[in-house]
Amino acid sequence: MNDRDFNPRDSKSTEKSKRIVAKVHEKIANSRQDFLHKLSRKLVNESVETCHGASVSFR
16 A cells, blocks of 8 residues: 555545546556457467467377
């Protein structure tokens, strides 16, 4: 926890603003993770299709 995370002198509106900003940051982070997950899944699926189509032998 940072020193900036909690200040007993912060007003209610400051605390509310911090919560709103935290939610927006979380949403952006989740969107970024979702995109990367979908992209990597797509690349893996395409790679598997290519290997199956090429009749590759793994010995």
